[in-house]
Amino acid sequence: DSGVTQTPKHLITATGQRVTLRCSPRSxxxxxxxxxxxxxxxxxxLIQYYNGEERAKGNILERFSAxxxxxxxxxLNLSSLELGDSAxxxxxxxxxxNNEQFFGPGxxxxxx
Amino acid sequence: xxxxxxHLPTLSVQEGDNSIINCAYSNSASDYxxxxxxxxxxxxxxIIDIRSNMDKRQGQRVTVLLNKTVKHLSLQIAATxxxxxxxxxxAENSNDYKLSFGAGTTVTVRA
Numbered sequence: 001d002s003g004v005t006q007t008p009k010h011l012i013t014a015t016g017q018r019v020t021l022r023c024s025p026r027s028x029x030x031x032x033x034x035x036x037x038x039x040x041x042x043x044x045x046l047i048q049y050y051n052g053e054e055r056a057k058g059n060i061l062e063r064f065s066a067x068x069x070x071x072x073x074x075x076l077n078l079s080s081l082e083l084g085d086s087a088x089x090x091x092x093x094x095x096x097x098n099n100e101q102f103f104g105p106g107x108x109x110x111x112x
Numbered sequence: 113x114x115x116x117x118x119h120l121p122t123l124s125v126q127e128g129d130n131s132i133i134n135c136a137y138s139n140s141a142s143d144y145x146x147x148x149x150x151x152x153x154x155x156x157x158x159i160i161d162i163r164s165n166m167d168k169r170q171g172q173r174v175t176v177l178l179n180k181t182v183k184h185l186s187l188q189i190a191a192t193x194x195x196x197x198x199x200x201x202x203a204e205n206s207n208d209y210k211l212s213f214g215a216g217t218t219v220t221v222r223a
Binding site for chain 1: 154
């Protein structure tokens with residue numbers, strides 16, 4: 001158990017819908033990272049927050065957005081969902097930046 | 113461009129033997145490298161890391177070697193056990209704090 005929690009574990013929805021994935025980092029960690037893992041793309045970095053502020057952006061679509069709240073938990077919002085958005089979404093946290101990242105168990109999103 | 117890759121997508125190893133998983137990277141600015149293990153249905157799990165000012169680091173049954181000259185990283189697992197069966201990813205981190213992952217090597221341990 002990494003100490004990072006993610007909810008929900010599974011999510012099934014339809015195209016065009018919007019969903020919110022939630023992540024609670026390890027106690028004391030200030031950085032939160034979001035990754036997408038699909039079969040054909042591997043693990044792709046989406047976005048990073050540090051102490052509430054966006055710090056780095058990867059291959060995140062404009063339909064996706066995220067935020068980190070004052071209590072340091074983070075949410076990833078996915079809108080206008082497409083079939084290709086079906087993937088595992090992982091959250092990771094680290095104490096600071098450029099540190100060992102601890103991954104949560106992931107949310108499996110299925111878009112039908 | 114930046115890329116991190118593993119030389120082989122699969123590796124089959126006899127229980128008790130040593131495993132070597134290789135990774136090549138192309139970003140000369142990378143200064144931090146990590147190996148992760150991902151078991152089926154779980155998130156990536158940290159195994160070992162190494163910073164660019166080192167060329168070798170040892171953990172429990174694992175050793176990471178870094179050759180900056182040829183931009184090559186390897187993970188050695190000693191006395192491989194059935195529980196080592198998983199997908200192994202190398203990842204590199206440069207000053208922009210983004211982790212770039214390789215495609216992964218699936219390790220299967222034969223009893």
